[in-house]
Amino acid sequence: MSDSKIVTVGRVIGATPDQFKGAVKGNMLPAFDLNDEKVISSTSPEGLKIKSNVLDPNTGELATFIEDMSDPNVDGVVYLEHEGSKYKRAFKEGLNSLWYNIKADGDTDDTIALQKAIDQSLTDDVILPKGTIVFSSITLRDGMNIRGLGKGTVLKSNSKTSGYGITMGENSSIRNISMDGGWLETETPSSGDSVNRPILANNKKKIIIENCRIYGWGGGVLVTDCYDVIIKNNFFFANASHQSLSDIGVSSSTSGGRVIIEGNYCMSNNSQAIGVGTLGSDSLLKVVNNYCVAMKANGSLWIEGAGLRRRHGILMGYNGGIRTHVICTGNHCVNTRWTGIYLQGDNNITGGDIIANNICIDNGWQQGEPLSGGIFVVNAGIGGIVSNNLVLNYRNATSAGAIRYSSSEPNESLNLTGNIIAESYGIGMSIGFSTNGANINNNYFINNVGRDISVGVASDTVNGKHIISDNKFKRNNNDFPSVYIDQGAQTGKYHILKNFFYGNSKSETATISSLGNAGNIAISVRNFENTTIKDNFIENYYGAVNFSENIPTSLARENMKVICDNNELSNCTHGICVQSFDANAIFPVEGNIFRGVTNELSASLSLGGSSTKALIVTRIGGNFIFQQNSTPPTSGLWKVGDRVNYLNIASNGANSAICTEAGTPGTWVEFPLAVKTDSIVSSTNNTLTATAKDRYRRYTGSAGLTTINENIHSAGDEHYGEVEGGERTFNAGSGVIIRVAEGFLPIVKSGGKYSLKFKSSTDVLLSGDLVKEKIEASPNSATDPGATYSQVESQAILDELRDLKTKMISYGILDS
Numbered sequence: 001m002s003d004s005k006i007v008t009v010g011r012v013i014g015a016t017p018d019q020f021k022g023a024v025k026g027n028m029l030p031a032f033d034l035n036d037e038k039v040i041s042s043t044s045p046e047g048l049k050i051k052s053n054v055l056d057p058n059t060g061e062l063a064t065f066i067e068d069m070s071d072p073n074v075d076g077v078v079y080l081e082h083e084g085s086k087y088k089r090a091f092k093e094g095l096n097s098l099w100y101n102i103k104a105d106g107d108t109d110d111t112i113a114l115q116k117a118i119d120q121s122l123t124d125d126v127i128l129p130k131g132t133i134v135f136s137s138i139t140l141r142d143g144m145n146i147r148g149l150g151k152g153t154v155l156k157s158n159s160k161t162s163g164y165g166i167t168m169g170e171n172s173s174i175r176n177i178s179m180d181g182g183w184l185e186t187e188t189p190s191s192g193d194s195v196n197r198p199i200l201a202n203n204k205k206k207i208i209i210e211n212c213r214i215y216g217w218g219g220g221v222l223v224t225d226c227y228d229v230i231i232k233n234n235f236f237f238a239n240a241s242h243q244s245l246s247d248i249g250v251s252s253s254t255s256g257g258r259v260i261i262e263g264n265y266c267m268s269n270n271s272q273a274i275g276v277g278t279l280g281s282d283s284l285l286k287v288v289n290n291y292c293v294a295m296k297a298n299g300s301l302w303i304e305g306a307g308l309r310r311r312h313g314i315l316m317g318y319n320g321g322i323r324t325h326v327i328c329t330g331n332h333c334v335n336t337r338w339t340g341i342y343l344q345g346d347n348n349i350t351g352g353d354i355i356a357n358n359i360c361i362d363n364g365w366q367q368g369e370p371l372s373g374g375i376f377v378v379n380a381g382i383g384g385i386v387s388n389n390l391v392l393n394y395r396n397a398t399s400a401g402a403i404r405y406s407s408s409e410p411n412e413s414l415n416l417t418g419n420i421i422a423e424s425y426g427i428g429m430s431i432g433f434s435t436n437g438a439n440i441n442n443n444y445f446i447n448n449v450g451r452d453i454s455v456g457v458a459s460d461t462v463n464g465k466h467i468i469s470d471n472k473f474k475r476n477n478n479d480f481p482s483v484y485i486d487q488g489a490q491t492g493k494y495h496i497l498k499n500f501f502y503g504n505s506k507s508e509t510a511t512i513s514s515l516g517n518a519g520n521i522a523i524s525v526r527n528f529e530n531t532t533i534k535d536n537f538i539e540n541y542y543g544a545v546n547f548s549e550n551i552p553t554s555l556a557r558e559n560m561k562v563i564c565d566n567n568e569l570s571n572c573t574h575g576i577c578v579q580s581f582d583a584n585a586i587f588p589v590e591g592n593i594f595r596g597v598t599n600e601l602s603a604s605l606s607l608g609g610s611s612t613k614a615l616i617v618t619r620i621g622g623n624f625i626f627q628q629n630s631t632p633p634t635s636g637l638w639k640v641g642d643r644v645n646y647l648n649i650a651s652n653g654a655n656s657a658i659c660t661e662a663g664t665p666g667t668w669v670e671f672p673l674a675v676k677t678d679s680i681v682s683s684t685n686n687t688l689t690a691t692a693k694d695r696y697r698r699y700t701g702s703a704g705l706t707t708i709n710e711n712i713h714s715a716g717d718e719h720y721g722e723v724e725g726g727e728r729t730f731n732a733g734s735g736v737i738i739r740v741a742e743g744f745l746p747i748v749k750s751g752g753k754y755s756l757k758f759k760s761s762t763d764v765l766l767s768g769d770l771v772k773e774k775i776e777a778s779p780n781s782a783t784d785p786g787a788t789y790s791q792v793e794s795q796a797i798l799d800e801l802r803d804l805k806t807k808m809i810s811y812g813i814l815d816s
Contacts, residue, residue: 032057034065034082049085058101064090075120096127097146104131109158111135118144128153128177136162142170148177151213156180157196160218164200173208174199181217185238185269185297188309195219195240201226203254209234215297219245220270225252225281229259238297239268241309246275250282257283267295269302272312273333277326280317287314289330292340301335304365304395310336313360316353317344317378326353333358337366340391344378352384352414353377360389364396364426372396373404373430374421377414387417394424401430401454405438413437422446431455431466438466447476455485455494469497478508478520478542487527494531496523503541506573518606521546525562528552532563539570543577544597548606551580551587551613564614566591574602579609584664586636588617588624632657632668639666687733688712688719688756697721699728703750709733710762719756723748723769730756730766739765747771 033039034051042050049067056063065080065087074081077099078089100117102110110133117126118140125145130152136159140146146166148155153176157165160182166174179198189195195218201207207229209221215238223229229250236247247266250259259276266273273292276285294302294310302308313333316326326343333340340360345353360374374391377384386403394402402424405414416438421428427450431438435455445452452473455466473482482501485494501522508520518524520542525531526549538544545564564587569575575597578587594600601616603609617624623641630650642659649655654670661667685705690712697719703726710733713719730746732738738746748754752769759765 031076032063032065032080034080034087049087051082051087056099059096059098066090077120093125093127096129098129102129102133104129104133106132106134106156109134109136111138111158114138118146128155132156132180134158135165137165137167139167140169140172140174143172144169145173145175146177147173147175150176151178154178154180157182157198157217160196161194162196164222165196165198165217166200168199168201168204168207170204171206172204173210174212175208175210176212178213178215179217180215181239183216183218183238183240185216185240186307188241189218195245197222197245200224201229208232213237214247215239215268220247220249220266220268223250223256223259225254225256226250227256227258231259231261231264233263235265235267236273237265237267237295239270241269241307244271246270246272246315248274248276249278250276250285251278252281253279255281255283257285259284260286260288261290262286262288264290266290266292269294269296269307269309272310272315275312275315275318277316278318283325285316285326287316287326287328287331290314291332293332293334294336304337308335308337308365311338312336312342313340313363315339315342317342328353328355329357331358332361333363334361335365336363338369338372339363339374339376341375342371342373343376345384352382354385354387355389356385356387358389359392360394360402361392362395363391364394364400364402367396368398369396370399372400374402374424376400376404376406378406382413384414385417386414387419389419391419391421392423394421394426397425397449399426401427401450402448403428404430404432405435406432407435413439415439415441416443417441419443420446421448421452424448424450426450427454428452429454436465439469440466441469441471443471445471445473445482447474449477449479451480451484452482453484455487465493467495467497469495469499471499473499473501473522475502475504478504480519481521481524481546482541483523485525485527485531487525487529487531494525496531496533496536498535499537501536501538501541501544503539503572506540506542506571509542518543518546518548521605524548524606528562530561534563534566536567537570538567538572541572543574543602543605544569544572545576546574546605547578547587548604550604550607551578551582551585560587562587564589564592568593569595569597569600571596573598574605575600576612576614577602577605578612578614579603579607580613583635584637585613587614588619588626589614590617590619592616630654632670633665635665637664638662638668642666644668698724700724702726703728705729705731707731707733708736708738708756708764710735713758713761713764715758715760717758720754722753723750726750727771728754736762736764739763740770741767743773744770745773 032054034054038053039051040053044050052064054063054065067085068088069086074086080087097114097117100113102113104110114133114135115138118138124143128146128148130149132154134156155165155177165179181196181198197219198214198217199209199221201223203225205227207223207226210232213235217239220236220239221231231248239247247268247270248261248264261274274287274290276282276287292313294308296302313336314328314331316328326345328341340363341355341358343353343355355375363374364372374394375386375389377386391402402421403416403419413436428445428448440453453468468483475482483496503522522538522541523533523545525547528547528549528551533545564576569592575594576589601612601614603612615626617626625643627645627647630646630648632644638659639662640659643656645656657668657670659666660669687707687709698721706728708730727750728748730738740746746766747770749769749771754766754768757765
């Protein structure tokens with residue numbers, strides 16, 4: 001073998017010939033010897049020269065070179081020049097960086113050799129060997145792809161305070177490499193410290209970072225102002241506990257977007273696992289199927305108060321908010337001080353952002369932190385979606401909620417659907433003030449300590465309009481209401497429809513911590529504005545529906561903006577609870593079903609009143625039909641045509657009343673008309689006078705006689721009564737005929753009722769509970785043929801003879 005020598009090179013991409021020669025000499029790169037006696041020379045069928053069995057002086061492997069005059073560049077490794085001909089090394093896979101004398105021994109600084117392999121390679125692929133390659137920083141030229149041989153290929157930073165390990169070029173990729181930054185997981189640099197970070201892509205397109213293990217760095221991957229980026233299936237762990245940096249950061253101050261972050265494990269104890277859009281100029285971001293867990297290198301979790309620093313699992317948008325659509329699906333976000341997923345979006349985007357199918361567990365460890373939530377959404381755009389997420393064990397008992405929505409734009413509408421919120425130490429779902437048009441449906445709330453849904457105080461008069469429908473609520477405590485709405489000054493309509501509420505205990509009284517915070521209530525509404533509560537099923541609460549503010553006078557009658565109808569309330573102590581300081585206030589409710597409800601209508605449970613203003617009605621057009629005891633209303637605003645049906649017959653015999661003149665309470669007429677009662681207590685016989693016309697009379701004394709004289713009543717007059725004392729005999733005065741049913745006497749039984757209907761002034765029909773007539777033969781009628789008969793007996797015989805004659809004529813026995 002001849003002596004090694006430096007191969008003269010021509011133009012090299014990324015360096016001048018002089019710079020390259022210096023680099024080669026500095027790194028002691030030996031040359032190939034194509035004159036070695038072991039080299040085999042041949043010719044291809046196309047007539048190209050072939051040099052095979054060429055010893056690589058860096059790796060000891062045998063290489064083959066084929067004549068290639070198409071490119072004048074030579075690098076002394078892949079491209080050689082020999083005796084006037086140029087040769088290209090034959091290889092099937094990417095360029096092996098060991099050809100450039102990289103040691104990969106964990107001690108030698110391979111920065112120059114590594115950079116040289118990248119710069120001088122005339123191919124797009126560089127393969128890094130197994131071993132630990134110590135380096136400071138390298139830059140990938142455009143179109144360059146570097147890849148290792150799995151976790152055995154380690155790039156180890158030799159500086160904890162330098163900038164970026166790898167700076168990427170346009171259309172470049174990094175795959176299958178482990179990167180060690182040198183930081184210990186217990187070290188906690190402050191936000192002002194200069195720390196190393198593994199990868200930077202700035203103002204580039206077509207970037208791929210895939211299947212890498214990145215650990216021990218001061219910060220994570222940073223992508224700024226880039227488009228068409230894929231960060232996929234990487235494993236981040238034990239990066240330093242920096243209070244503001246992420247394992248993966250995508251942030252653009254000018255413009256960037258079309259970014260996919262998928263399948264990564266982000267296990268470091270830093271500020272957030274994934275942070276995107278934090279400078280407000282990124283768009284079209286997709287964050288899917290990532291695992292974000294603050295975990296120690298030994299596999300145990302960091303714990304709040306004992307070193308946990310991660311604030312967010314996934315942070316999307318921050319100061320300026322994300323400008324266009326974000327998709328965040330299938331992620332696991334576990335063990336954070338503040339949020340599992342935080343989104344600050346753009347409320348003017350049509351279509352909105354999507355947060356779906358994520359699992360957020362043990363978020364919100366830092367008590368009282370206002371920027372807290374399992375999933376926290378600020379401005380999700382018009383038609384944004386938060387759906388089918390599981391939020392479990394949200395830890396913040398004093399602030400926000402497991403799912404939290406806040407917005408200030410009247411155009412926004414967020415769909416919160418299909419989520420499961422379970423075992424929250426605080427509120428289940430918190431809807432902030434000034435939000436608008438949230439559609440909250442088909443969610444399942446299980447055993448949360450605080451309110452399941454809480455709609456906060458609103459200071460504006462525009463927003464609201466939330467729909468809470470088809471949700472299921474299951475509670476295991478009595479401390480808070482399931483649904484709590486405080487509308488403030490909002491005038492937008494709220495709808496609470498078709499939900500299923502299952503409480504913990506009907507017997508546990510409502511704990512009142514502050515106005516509106518009465519516990520053990522299914523639905524609690526503080527402001528008496530624009531709320532419809534319909535078609536809900538509520539079971540096993542102390543109070544089913546509670547209004548914790550008095551009905552304002554201004555909401556009387558047609559101005560009433562609250563509806564509570566057609567609900568099924570079961571096994572509750574109190575049903576619908578409402579009151580007012582206004583004596584004329586009325587809260588009509590219709591179609592509700594009460595099963596096992598002790599008090600169907602009650603005063604507000606949170607105001608301490610004693611009487612309710614709720615009234616069960618049937619609505620017919622603009623009128624109310626309702627029931628109460630045997631008197632017309634004495635308060636309330638009523639209109640012509642309203643009607644009350646009495647639960648008991650009034651003392652005057654009336655069974656209902658109708659409003660004939662509107663007012664408070666207006667004018668009411670009872671009916672049937674003129675049913676005033678005369679009470680006869682004396683046993684003295686009496687005469688029915690003209691004043692008895694259409695009156696209801698009670699006879700309470702002993703047996704007596706009432707005489708009816710002629711010309712006292714007119715045709716069509718009626719008289720009713722009942723006999724509570726002894727029998728009452730009605731006697732026909734001169735010229736008067738009293739008719740009774742055949743076989744009865746004009747005598748009303750004791751305890752019976754009767755009616756008198758006049759056909760004329762002298763002809764009256766008596767009906768009711770009458771005494772039957774007794775027909776008895778005289779003592780001698782059966783033994784003495786010549787004995788005389790009483791008038792009654794004679795009349796009975798004559799009647800029988802007439803009947804017999806009629807039958808004989810009908811049979812033809814007698815002529816008519």
